[in-house]
Structure formats: C-alpha cells, structure tokens
Amino acid sequence: MKLYYYINTGHRIGLDRLRRSAPVINALSDMGIEVSMLTNDFRAGEYAKEQFGIRKYVSVDVVRNIANIATPADALVFDSEEESRAMWADMATYFRSFIRISDNPDDFAEAGEILISSMKSIGDAPKADIVDPRYFEATDHGDERIYFWGDDDYDQELLRVADAFEGLDITLLEGYYFFMQYGSELAGKFKSVEDSENYDEVLMHAGRFLSSSPQSVLEALAAGSNPLYLKKSGISVAWDAKMESLGIPVLSSFDKDAIEQALSATLVYRKKVLRKEAASEVATYIKDNLR
Template sequence: MRYFYYVHTGHRIGLDRFHRAVAIVNGLQKEIDITLLCSDFRIAAKAKEYGIKRSVGIDLVRNIPQIAQNGDKIIFDSAEINPVLLEDMTQFFSSFIRVSDDPSDTKHPKESLISPYLSGEGICNAFVVDERYFEAKPKTIPLALFFGDDDYEKDLETHQGLFAPFSMELLMGFYYFLGYEEKLKESFSAIYESESYDKVIQESETLVSASVQAVLENLAGGGKPVFLQRPDYSEDFLPLMESLSIPIVRNYSSEQLSHGIKQAALNDYRRIDKSNNKVIEFIRKTFDLEKLKPF
C-alpha cells in the first residue's frame, strides 16, 4: 500500500493549493513515504526545492489510477471533483481525504474532509499555513502587491493604474509570461521575481493579494493583509476573510483599495492559530498510521 497527495495547480489557477500541500506533505513524509502528484509538470519538477522528496507530474486527474493501485491512500486537494469522480475515488482508495474550500460542500459517506468551514464526524475544521510563516520577520516592505501566481489574461497589466498611486512593491507570480515585468515596472516602486515569494510575504507590513494562501501566510507572521477578490477567482473564501477581519477589495475598485489599505493600518485582525499539527493528526488517524513502525 502506498500514500499519495494529489494537488491541482496550473497557469490558470495558481499555486495556493500547492503551498498548503507542501506544509502537509513535509509533515507526513517524516513518517511515511508519500508521493506528491501535481497536475502541472513544471511545479512537480520544482517540488524538491520545497522539501518534497517525491513528486510526479500527471496530465489529468483521471490518470491517478495509472500511478496508484487499488487500496492505496490519498489526500485529494482539488476543485475538479464531481459526484461520479468522487464515487470512483472513494471506491478505488482505501482511505480518501479531500481538502475542500467550498462553504456549501457536503461530505461523501466514504470520504474524510479537511475544511475551514465544515465540522462533524470525519471532518477536520482547519486551514493550513506552513509553520515557517508564523515566525515574525522585520517588516522591511511597507506595502506590497501579490496579484497571484497566475495571470494568463494579463489582467494586472490592464488594471495596473489602480495600484500605481500607492507606490507598491510587486511580487511577480510563478506562471507569469517572460518579460511581463517590463510592462508593469512604471506602476510599482520595486519588482520581485517569484523566487522572492517568502521574503515578500513575510516582510510586508501590508500585503494586498488575491492569493488566499499568501494573505493567510502574511497574517500568520504579523502582517496586515488586504484581500483582493479577483473577478476570475472563486468567492469561496470571502466568509473566511470576513471572519478574520481582513479588508476585502472587489471589482478593482480604487475607492475600496484606498479604504482597505487605510483600514489595514488601524484594523484589529484576528490572529490565526497554528493548525498544521491538528491536520497532520487527523490524517494520521484517518490513514491509521498509529499502527506503523517508525519510517
């Protein structure tokens, strides 16, 4: 029997799910030999740089059974699920844990869930932020923008005038087009390549971002994030942002952005707890790892 973690990433959906997969897999691989399955070959090739021991790129979610075997165990982190696929997966794997972002989701009788919204039997109510982001770093960047790891339609270029008056520093995304920064440099006081992700997330006093994971990571380290709700992104995380008192900017509104940045300086944020151990323990019990010998 083998263990897998499937994560959906790509040039149209970014890397939010990958960042939490890193946190979970790094916690589990101390105990079990687990393989990260990535829907994008590019991030699968770079996974070792994040501490992942074993990663494999696959074209389609339906290709998972070509790598796994009946009776294996998997954590499934993707919105690609549908009733037929869910039924097939819960039949194929002896343990099936799904990571859900949907406030209106329901639990299949044969699956377990990790969700920031749901609770009950077989559900771990939590969101995952890698523990390294809880380390408070000096805030050397007053105001930064991380639009997200993906911008296939070049929406940032279209709306860069919205951000220009604020003298923001910009963190480029992992999937941005080559040379894209040349079209953006006049609107930002500094531009960082995607390799500076941790630096910008941890050292920004105020981070404006459409990446839910980046917002949570900045908040964990004592930052004052502002959530940018991109029209092309799901609104599933709005209730979570509201519960954490994080200012929200919608529809590329200049007025809302200005208000959100001012509000961030005065806001009484709800600080988040470290929940990784809670998630790892939930997975251990679901996978029945207590019976295993030390890996």
C-alpha cells in the same frame, strides 16, 4: 499501501493548494509516512521541492491518470474541486482510503470518503486553516506596501486593471507562472517589481500585504504583514466570509481610491484563529484515517 497526495496546480490555477498541502505532506513525512505528491505539471513539483523540501513528486496531466500510478491498495488525498461527485464516489470505491479537502462551504462527504474542509467543521476533522509553520516566525516589518496577484495570470488580467495601483507606492510581487517579461510590462504601474523567488522574504517583511490569492493572505496574516484581500474573478465568494471572519478587509474591485483608503486604515486582525500546529493536526488526522 502507498499514500498519494494530489493537488490541483498549474499556470491557470496557481499554487494556493500546493502552499497549504506541502506543509501537511512534510508533517506526514516527519511521522514516518512516505508520501508522493501529485501535481498537474512538473514546474509545480519543482517549486514544491525548492520551496518546501518535498522529495517525491509526479506530474499527472489529468485526474483520471492517477489510477495509472496508484493502485486500489493505496490511499489518496485529493485537494481539488476537479471532476464531479460521481468521480469522487468512484475514487472512494477504488482506493483503500480516499480523503478529500474542500473549499466549498456547502460540500458534504460521499459514502466511503473522508472530507476535510477549510470553510466549516465536519465531525472530528480539523479545519483546513493550513499555513506553513515558517510564516509564524517573528520578523521585522518595514513600511513596504506589496501587492501579489497570485501565481497565475495566463490571460493577463492584471495588466488590464493595473492602473488602480499607479501612484500608490506599491511594489508588485511577481507570480511563479508569470510570462517572461510580464513584470516589465507591469513595472510602470508599480513602485518596483520583486521576483517570485523572493516570495517568502517579501511577504514576511511587508508593512502591508495586499493580495488576490486567499492562501497568500492567510500566510501574510500569520507573518504579521497586515494583509488585505483584493478580489479577482474566478475565486469563490466563500473566501469573502472567510477573510471577514479573520478581520481582513475585502476589497471587491480594483478601485484606486478604495485601495488607498484600505492601505491607510488601522486594522485589528484575528491572527490567533490561525494556528502553527494546523498542518500537523491535519496530517495526524489523515494518518489516523488510513485504513
């Protein structure tokens, strides 16, 4: 039996699921389980190798092609909302073990599958509040205000709302899939622009970290970087309640006055809700459910 770990990634999707899945894959590897990461594009695999030390990765252009790589004797972890319940049921029947990770609070497990949720407790499954352990390390924080849209902006939506950041002394942290020279186009609206290669350093030392990427907000919370969540289109509203449960302010629009007020406020976060051990706990649960 081989274990495959599929993650929905790409220049229209971003890398949020990869950022939470990579530490689980590393924890599984530390337990002696050989895991092959499956991503939607080669660049995501390269990022996983460079930033998380993932050794084995393969790009899969469509979900149905997973069956061209894996066999019925193998196990599949599926971190994605792609396809349909009928497809998930087929996967549960086809693979020796099928474990799905979901961000939908109304989701439920089909017959034969195992469900892990980031939004609710399901049986004895650990909640998928996964942040790479490195973000829990103590760091010094300055006064820098950072904004991170996310790793993807294929339709250049940020450019259309960037006026909201002008004059607020905010530095833009570029996304991994940003177009060449896109940062230059945005530069006039921000204090400065940081390359995506500096993601960890910038996030972990920020004084305030404003982001439209839910996973990056969680990482900033773990790092003590005083995050704020600025909603953008296409992200499930379920994340609003998630952020509020952690004491993270949710800004519903790209409004300059609202952003400035939120950045100046003194906030009390529930950082202890996130646990450094979460990745290893999810990995252990996956290992224990490999038939």
